[in-house]
Amino acid sequence: MKSIKIAIFxxxxxxxxxxxSTFHRIGFDDITITNDFPTLEEADCIILPGxxxxxxxxxxxxxxxxxxxxxxxxxxxxxxxxxxxxxxxxLFADVSEESDGYxxxxxxxxCVRKIKVNINQxxxxxxxxxxxxxxxxxxxxxxxxxxxFDHSYKLVCDPDLVVSSAFYGEKIPAMVKKGNxxxxxxxxxxxxxxxSDLLKxxxxxxxxx
Amino acid sequence: MLKKRIIPxxxxxxxxxxxxxxxxxxxxxxxxxxxxxxxxxxGADEVIIIDLDAAxxxxxxxxxxxxxxxxxxxIPLSYGGGLQKLEDTHAVFQAGVDKVxxxxxxxxxxxxxxxxxxxxxxxxxxxxxxxxYDKAEWKVFNYKAKCFLPNVCINTLTAELALGEVFINNVDxxxxxxxxxxxxCRSLNKNLTVPMIFCGGCSNAKDMAILFSGCPELxxxxxxxxxxxxxxxxxxxxxxxxxxxxVRLSY
Numbered sequence: 084m085k086s087i088k089i090a091i092f093x094x095x096x097x098x099x100x101x102x103x104s105t106f107h108r109i110g111f112d113d114i115t116i117t118n119d120f121p122t123l124e125e126a127d128c129i130i131l132p133g134x135x136x137x138x139x140x141x142x143x144x145x146x147x148x149x150x151x152x153x154x155x156x157x158x159x160x161x162x163x164x165x166x167x168x169x170x171x172x173x174l175f176a177d178v179s180e181e182s183d184g185y186x187x188x189x190x191x192x193x194c195v196r197k198i199k200v201n202i203n204q205x206x207x208x209x210x211x212x213x214x215x216x217x218x219x220x221x222x223x224x225x226x227x228x229x230x231x232f233d234h235s236y237k238l239v240c241d242p243d244l245v246v247s248s249a250f251y252g253e254k255i256p257a258m259v260k261k262g263n264x265x266x267x268x269x270x271x272x273x274x275x276x277x278x279s280d281l282l283k284x285x286x287x288x289x290x291x292x
Numbered sequence: 293m294l295k296k297r298i299i300p301x302x303x304x305x306x307x308x309x310x311x312x313x314x315x316x317x318x319x320x321x322x323x324x325x326x327x328x329x330x331x332x333x334x335g336a337d338e339v340i341i342i343d344l345d346a347a348x349x350x351x352x353x354x355x356x357x358x359x360x361x362x363x364x365x366x367i368p369l370s371y372g373g374g375l376q377k378l379e380d381t382h383a384v385f386q387a388g389v390d391k392v393x394x395x396x397x398x399x400x401x402x403x404x405x406x407x408x409x410x411x412x413x414x415x416x417x418x419x420x421x422x423x424x425y426d427k428a429e430w431k432v433f434n435y436k437a438k439c440f441l442p443n444v445c446i447n448t449l450t451a452e453l454a455l456g457e458v459f460i461n462n463v464d465x466x467x468x469x470x471x472x473x474x475x476x477c478r479s480l481n482k483n484l485t486v487p488m489i490f491c492g493g494c495s496n497a498k499d500m501a502i503l504f505s506g507c508p509e510l511x512x513x514x515x516x517x518x519x520x521x522x523x524x525x526x527x528x529x530x531x532x533x534x535x536x537x538x539v540r541l542s543y
Contacts, residue, residue: 095382095411096385096411096412096413099385099386100359100362100385100386100387100388100389101362101365101369101388101389101390104362104363104388105366107363108366134385134390134412134413134415134416135411135412135413136409136410136411136412136413136414139410139411170413203509205484205485205486205487205509205511206486207414207415207456207457207486207487208294209415209456209457209487209511210294210295210296210297210337210487210511210512211294211295211297211337211540212293212294212295213293228542229295229540229542231367231368232294233368233390233391233415233416233456234415235414235415250293251294270368270390272366273366273367273368273390274366274367275332275366275367275543276366276543277542278366279366
């Protein structure tokens with residue numbers, strides 16, 4: 084398997100232990116957990132992990148420098164990939180309702196707002212929910228597959244960027260992709276074998292979507 | 293469609309998985325790591341670990357055990373027990389836990405709970421309440437201080453601390469195999485605005501079916517002992533439920 088240098092951004096929150104062990108399990112061993120931009124820059128793939136509040140995460144990202152400019156520059160380079168999980172994906176937006184006064188990274192034209200649920204539904208949207216088919220590739224082909232969600236906010240963006248959706252009160256983007264930026268609203272690292280396989284395919288660039 | 297969650301609870305004493313009866317008597321069952329492997333293969337939707345020694349202050353948080361369990365798990369892991377300090381709570385997240393469960397800290401260290409919610413988000417924080425029946429009403433019981441907390445309102449506390457989920461334990465039915473107390477579940481769930489996990493008394497799949505039909509808005513049913521004593525327990529439970537309750541069947 085192709086050797087890939089992975090850097091997980093450390094905002095001193097985030098389920099870093101859980102994510103790191105998932106990468107080891109699916110065969111990626113070159114993993115750095117850091118908030119240092121020069122170190123992040125050397126990675127082939129940067130992961131923005133998935134536990135944290137919007138305001139806190141953005142504040143921490145910007146402590147190391149202008150995060151938005153850093154990521155925009157990083158993504159212009161050949162062969163680079165940025166993957167955001169849950170809150171990590173929401174950080175790609177321009178703004179979020181969750182934390183007033185903080186701008187997002189502005190990597191995907193979008194905003195983040197609270198999910199509109201029905202009267203008998205509650206937030207957070209937590210548990211296993213089905214998502215649409217992600218790819219026609221046999222390896223990750225899924226007709227109806229359940230993945231693990233845990234969030235109260237959703238990304239609102241151009242539907243053309245949405246690869247797969249879930250439904251809870253309203254349609255929720257489960258996976259978005261814009262060039263070499265991939266966002267997953269659910270937690271692939273907590274979604275059993277399907278989630279791990281999907282993560283592997285994304286990192287190896289073997290996902291046709 | 294969002295599925296109802298079936299959650300095994302592992303009570304730990306001295307790094308060993310134990311059977312708990314009325315929160316008083318504990319019998320050793322086995323190694324938690326091996327049990328977790330089975331539970332995942334059998335289709336558990338999440339796993340909850342409660343370290344009773346850490347909860348009662350008998351020993352510090354056992355990070356090594358948490359790391360061992362977390363490293364072999366590809367579903368969500370929640371941990372409760374002895375989380376009184378910010379450093380300890382950060383450390384269990386670092387060890388691989390996805391959600392933390394607070395019990396004592398909800399009353400004794402609200403500042404820490406606020407800080408954890410601010411950093412990690414509400415969705416990573418579960419409030420745990422132990423319920424006991426006393427003088428014709430259900431009350432929250434504080435196990436460490438061995439007293440009732442008659443003034444605690446679960447809904448108010450949940451909103452005040454912005455908890456993401458509530459984990460209810462019916463202590464009176466713990467290990468009793470008498471089935472869930474549906475009326476308790478309904479009355480607590482009715483007023484809550486966040487998802488609830490309900491535990492205490494389950495003896496078989498039918499008990500869970502009765503629970504979900506009696507309380508259709510319940511987010512998750514949890515059980516301890518029952519899942520550890522039956523081969524393929526979670527899988528069989530889900531097969532039984534699948535006709536009437538939406539559950540995750542592909543794993």
